[in-house]
Amino acid sequence: MPIYLPELSDDPVAPFPDPRTALRDPDGLLAMGGDLSPARLLTAYSSGIFPWYSEGQPLLWWSPDPRTVFRTNGVHLSRRFRRDLRRSDWTVTADTAFRQVIDNCAQTPRAGQPGTWITRAMCEAYDGLHELGYAHSIEVWDGVILVGGLYGVAIGRMFFGESMFSAAPGGSKIALAALAHHLDLRGWPLIDAQVENAHLMSLGAMSWPRDRFLDIAGALAGEAGEPGTWSERFGRLPASCLADEPVVTTGAAGPIGRGT
Template sequence: MIFRLDDRLVFPNPTLADEDGLLAVGGDLSVERLLLAYQNGIFPWYSEDEPILWFSPHERFVLFPADLQVSKSMRQVLRSGRFKVTVDTCFDDVVEACSAAKREGQDGTWITADMKAAYSRLNQLGYAHSVEVWQDEQLVGGLYGVHIGDVFCGESMFSKVSNASKTALIWLCNTGQYQLIDCQVYTEHLESMGAQMIAREDYIGILHNSIA
């Protein structure tokens, strides 16, 4: 059963999501609703021609910074000084660049105009952050996501040159600020860096302990 949200600021129990992780439809992208969603292991993911869809997958693809795997060649890239990394200097530009790439398993961009506006508000209020990677003063890679407790809920990443997005993720892991990076959905690229699947219950437990 897929729940339809109304004006009330509530979500159903995440364990009621269907086999694809779809939990609810509708609602809005207000700051309050988005924060409530992330605090309970729920995130929006939909296309421009769809209503807002809210997901809580049965398994969560995550990266524990302590498990980060960096290849020998990538270590050489990091030592080379090829890239410069900044934080929150051009959040909207990072989101825009991410929107140009398709998310695996979905046609077209899932970062709609409403999504861009919503996450920009979260950034202005200090809840969402971007990591930017620069080469020769040009933005060549980065990622953005939502900070809940000491969990970073990654939303999307992009790379215009080889290894730029990897540099952003490695930098994020090495800040020491997060016990967990939520990658949401599986990719071979992230698995090669140490990401793994964990049960939704385990993820939500870590999330709630982090908030507490």
Template sequence: MYYLTNELWFPDPSEADEDGLLAVGGDLSSERLLLAYRSGIFPWYSEGQPLLWWSPNPRMILKPNRFKVSKSFRKTLRLEKFRITFNTAFCEVIEQCAAIKRKGQDGTWITSEMEQSYLKLHNAGYAKSVEVWIEDTLVGGLYGIDLPKQKVFCGESMFSKKSDASKVAFYYLAEYLKRQDYKLIDCQMYTDHLASLGAEELPRTEFLKLLRY
């Protein structure tokens, strides 16, 4: 494991330990965050912990044209009860992602420092959001980092206050990225939920090859 200073660099992702932890320290500057995502690395830590950088092996990814739409979810889409927007309420989405209570998770890894750092990236055009509304109430959404040159979207977090709301956001993100010929959505780590939507695990070496441009 490497300890970072103010110098803007990261070790090779292959140096990560078996859990995927690569480095400790550094900062959340826009320059470092963009370097991290472009290198297949992401920050993940809790309040009170040092800044931790990860590059797990294998890596969970979703190819936009492989999003699985079940019969029940297809029915949800046909009902058209949700209204979808892109990049109209980024601050609200990241705040809800930080505030939402998750099963088996005490607190949040989206610290106030992280919120401010991603807001800067949003204002610079790199961090994007998808919002799901019922009338004028925000009921779900997601955010992540867009790497258009690499044709990769790095998903960070999503939330849902109504059944299927976050899944709807994910579906519309995949549909948009499919039309833009994106190679993949980086989902970072395995969950049963992501697998049910068509996400798959790739060896880190294969993921890094796809990340190159």
């Protein structure tokens, strides 16, 4: 049976279809078409929708049910990892190497995925959001070597995670813990992680019904925000300080969103 998908108009600020009307199979597929302009992307994220497609496919938009989220005070690190982290001399920054982070995310092999959804067009689109102060990166450094990171979109008081990578063991896990630490200090309670997998759940992620996610994330995204770079406010954080965050359990490195 053919699948009918609404096709978006050429107007980048036109509303999306109601996310609650998304398909059950494949889960969350909502619409096709449109573009990756900043206005369209901001409308999508504010509505609980994100783009996800492969090279050669039409542009596809998703809002899965359930939705995977982290509380910013609830990222879990194992005792062994925290013990090693206390001896680490790695440091963490924000918005100092955005394109390096997104390029590394695009090039990182994904289990069960032959390629990447982070196409050249996606890289350029999020670069544009970064220049406008909405897309942000977290970078983990071993001296001057980038060993991990993540990127996502911040609107109001809501952070929508897109992807992260490790070039050395633990790099992406430190990036996630540092992001959560930073957001918690600012009073941002939630990180969208999009789609559930075992790694995310072991790190403390929760699975929410889509209706709950849309209500809470929409309200947070609708609050007044201050787009702009995070580099100065974030500073250079010693990774070792993350070892003493209060919420701890057994966990393993994993992804934000759709990849490790």
